[in-house]
Amino acid sequence: MRPLSFVLRVASRESPLVLGKEFIWRIQKQWRRARFAPLSSNGRCPVRFRCLPHFGLDSLWLSEQNRARILGIANLLCEGRFPLLSYGTMALGRSPQWNLDFVSVQDWPMIPADRLTVVRFDGSDVKAPWELSRLQFLPILGWAYRLGQEERYRDAARAITLDWIERNPTGMGVNWTTAMEAALRALSLLFLVQHLWPMRPDEQGWLDRVARSLWDHLLFIEAHLEFSHLVRGNHYFSNLVGLLGLALFLDGEGMEERRRLYARRVEREIRHQVREDGGDFEASAGYHVLVVQMCTTAFLMMRAAGMQPASSFESRLRQMYRWLRIVADDQGRLPHFGDCDDGRVQWLPSDLGQMLNFPLVQRDSLSVTDLLSVGAMLWPTDSGSCGDGEGQEPNRVSPVGRQWKQETSKVDLLPESGIAVVRHAGAQIHFFNMPNGIDGKGSHTHDDKLSVCVRLGGEEWLCDSGTGSYTRDLERRNRMRSTAAHNTVMVDRLEQNSISSSSQSVFALGNEAGVGPITLETSPQHCRLKASHFGYKRAGIVHTRALSWGRGNELTIEDEVAGPGEHSVQANFLLGPAWRVDSVHQQDAETVCRLAGPRRAEICFSAPVPLEVNREVAQVSRLFGCYLDVVMLSVRLACMLPVTVRTILRWES
Numbered sequence: 001m002r003p004l005s006f007v008l009r010v011a012s013r014e015s016p017l018v019l020g021k022e023f024i025w026r027i028q029k030q031w032r033r034a035r036f037a038p039l040s041s042n043g044r045c046p047v048r049f050r051c052l053p054h055f056g057l058d059s060l061w062l063s064e065q066n067r068a069r070i071l072g073i074a075n076l077l078c079e080g081r082f083p084l085l086s087y088g089t090m091a092l093g094r095s096p097q098w099n100l101d102f103v104s105v106q107d108w109p110m111i112p113a114d115r116l117t118v119v120r121f122d123g124s125d126v127k128a129p130w131e132l133s134r135l136q137f138l139p140i141l142g143w144a145y146r147l148g149q150e151e152r153y154r155d156a157a158r159a160i161t162l163d164w165i166e167r168n169p170t171g172m173g174v175n176w177t178t179a180m181e182a183a184l185r186a187l188s189l190l191f192l193v194q195h196l197w198p199m200r201p202d203e204q205g206w207l208d209r210v211a212r213s214l215w216d217h218l219l220f221i222e223a224h225l226e227f228s229h230l231v232r233g234n235h236y237f238s239n240l241v242g243l244l245g246l247a248l249f250l251d252g253e254g255m256e257e258r259r260r261l262y263a264r265r266v267e268r269e270i271r272h273q274v275r276e277d278g279g280d281f282e283a284s285a286g287y288h289v290l291v292v293q294m295c296t297t298a299f300l301m302m303r304a305a306g307m308q309p310a311s312s313f314e315s316r317l318r319q320m321y322r323w324l325r326i327v328a329d330d331q332g333r334l335p336h337f338g339d340c341d342d343g344r345v346q347w348l349p350s351d352l353g354q355m356l357n358f359p360l361v362q363r364d365s366l367s368v369t370d371l372l373s374v375g376a377m378l379w380p381t382d383s384g385s386c387g388d389g390e391g392q393e394p395n396r397v398s399p400v401g402r403q404w405k406q407e408t409s410k411v412d413l414l415p416e417s418g419i420a421v422v423r424h425a426g427a428q429i430h431f432f433n434m435p436n437g438i439d440g441k442g443s444h445t446h447d448d449k450l451s452v453c454v455r456l457g458g459e460e461w462l463c464d465s466g467t468g469s470y471t472r473d474l475e476r477r478n479r480m481r482s483t484a485a486h487n488t489v490m491v492d493r494l495e496q497n498s499i500s501s502s503s504q505s506v507f508a509l510g511n512e513a514g515v516g517p518i519t520l521e522t523s524p525q526h527c528r529l530k531a532s533h534f535g536y537k538r539a540g541i542v543h544t545r546a547l548s549w550g551r552g553n554e555l556t557i558e559d560e561v562a563g564p565g566e567h568s569v570q571a572n573f574l575l576g577p578a579w580r581v582d583s584v585h586q587q588d589a590e591t592v593c594r595l596a597g598p599r600r601a602e603i604c605f606s607a608p609v610p611l612e613v614n615r616e617v618a619q620v621s622r623l624f625g626c627y628l629d630v631v632m633l634s635v636r637l638a639c640m641l642p643v644t645v646r647t648i649l650r651w652e653s
Contacts (some may be wrong), residue, residue, distance in 0.1 A: 006508040022229040036223035045212040047252035051197040055300040069352040074144030078156045083355040086342045086624040101128040108174035125472035133175040135188040142195025170216040179224040180235045183242025186217040190249045218246040231441045241294045248305045266298045267313040278319030279417030283437035284444040286340025293345035321375030326412045332369035335453045336466040339444035342624045364622045425553045428455045433515045433531040443507035447483040447496040449533035450545040459598045460576030468621030490570045496535030526550045555649040562642040571635040601651040611637040
């Protein structure tokens with residue numbers, strides 16, 4: 001889904017050596033794919049399942065609340081009702097139509113997968129059948145059986161598994177079009193069998209069918225690796241984790257060699273895809289969560305198999321959890337910056353709780369309380385502090401997550417990720433100046449340079465737009481990743497990074513917006529964060545934003561737009577769903593917006609030239625495919641540059 005212009009831009013940045021390696025790899029990839037069909041159709045299954053010990057996280061699952069969640073989901077599945085985080089509970093029967101987009105009610109034909117058009121721009125979204133066919137509900141049935149030994153859970157798990165295998169022949173249909181989906185599905189099957197182990201004599205035929213399917217999954221992933229020397233991301237990581245799981249849970253000729261090979265590749269890939277401060281390099285909170293789960297799954301599987309994960313791998317994974325603790329609020333929720341399609345490697349109990357108890361509009365796919373609990377269980381000594389540099393002076397702290405504290409404020413800097421997190425007077429403030437994902441090649445970046453998000457007492461006050469859609473609605477997709485959909489400044493309606501309206505550009509973005517570092521200045525009276533981006537450099541303009549605060553319940557945002565000539569400037573601020581505007585009026589030299597919501601608050605705007613403040617309706621998404629209407633305050637002016645627009649946020653204690 002990347003246009004030729006994108007491919008040429010990426011290739012132009014690489015050395016002849018890298019381009020040569022890519023050329024050789026693509027030839028090898030074609031050879032691998034040509035070998036896949038004969039290997040998968042020869043009827044031979046040289047592997048058998050071996051059960052690994054459980055991962056030592058049972059206490060997370062077995063509280064009374066979580067037992068009730070497991071059984072609640074399992075009961076729905078036994079009725080043929082499939083709960084999914086993004087889509088609600090779908091009544092699909094015990095034998096679903098696995099190739100159906102159950103939202104648009106359009107399907108894909110059961111033909112060789114390499115002949116299918118996956119993305120059709122006809123209102124359908126392949127993510128729906130893919131999400132169902134990840135089979136991530138199967139381990140929940142396994143858990144339910146372990147809890148009470150009720151045969152109906154075991155029977156349902158075996159029946160659904162066999163139905164999927166029989167109705168999705170290897171290499172046929174939409175669920176065999178990408179290695180990532182095969183990898184995540186394989187992990188679900190492995191964990192189900194682990195939960196049902198030991199198998200009974202009369203279940204041997206079922207186990208043989210599953211082992212054969214797992215062998216086909218392994219061959220398919222190896223033949224369709226989503227690797228590239230030019231651009232690779234979470235898809236390739238999922239391929240490696242899936243292959244590692246298959247190698248660890250299956251025994252047979254060549255499996256020991258595969259275990260060592262894929263463990264090394266996973267350990268190496270984390271250093272390629274995860275920055276030193278722990279942030280995933282795709283510049284997205286949602287994909288950070290997904291990659292944390294991938295790395296954690298690999299780590300736990302290796303330990304269960306008696307393998308010692310490399311210390312560098314464990315260290316980088318711990319940094320990923322530390323990043324989560326810094327960025328999450330006190331209720332374990334992340335802001336929705338960058339793309340998020342709600343992807344998981346495994347469902348956790350908090351996911352089940354949302355599926356059972358919350359309507360779609362109240363769900364938040366970046367509520368990660370249980371994922372944070374996993375990190376605390378693995379490394380208990382890490383969970384008490386968010387920063388390595390606590391108590392140190394700003395100019396002496398580690399470059400990995402600098403931290404500064406005073407009596408009423410605390411600042412954490414994640415310098416490589418381009419994120420600052422401020423906790424001040426009951427507010428949590430996120431300041432973003434993230435480099436474009438995948439070193440400027442990224443697919444999940446939004447035009448959100450210098451955006452600010454604010455929570456008051458856990459409620460979103462200034463929020464990010466989120467994602468909402470990929471291929472089902474391209475216009476909405478582009479709108480929600482645009483500059484205008486974020487709490488930052490537009491100049492002459494330019495995008496920070498260019499966004500093409502082409503259907504080939506769903507996961508492509510320009511790379512105009514270079515970023516400077518976020519700097520922190522402190523004194524006994526005030527603190528100040530400052531950063532610039534260069535996305536408007538093509539117009540000769542630089543945007544610099546500074547955030548400053550003292551001891552009161554107030555935050556000042558100063559937007560300096562510098563360059564030659566006269567230009568239009570627009571600063572947008574998305575209010576959280578719980579807020580509305582009570583009044584907009586002029587008070588001295590300021591335009592004051594009084595807000596009604598969880599507490600009294602106001603936002604005041606001023607500039608050295610006349611400005612106009614408008615209230616507009618916008619949409620945000622906290623769940624893929626689900627939208628909430630919110631109020632957007634839009635501040636507009638036209639003048640000779642340079643100009644500085646000042647925004648002051650005040651809130652009740």
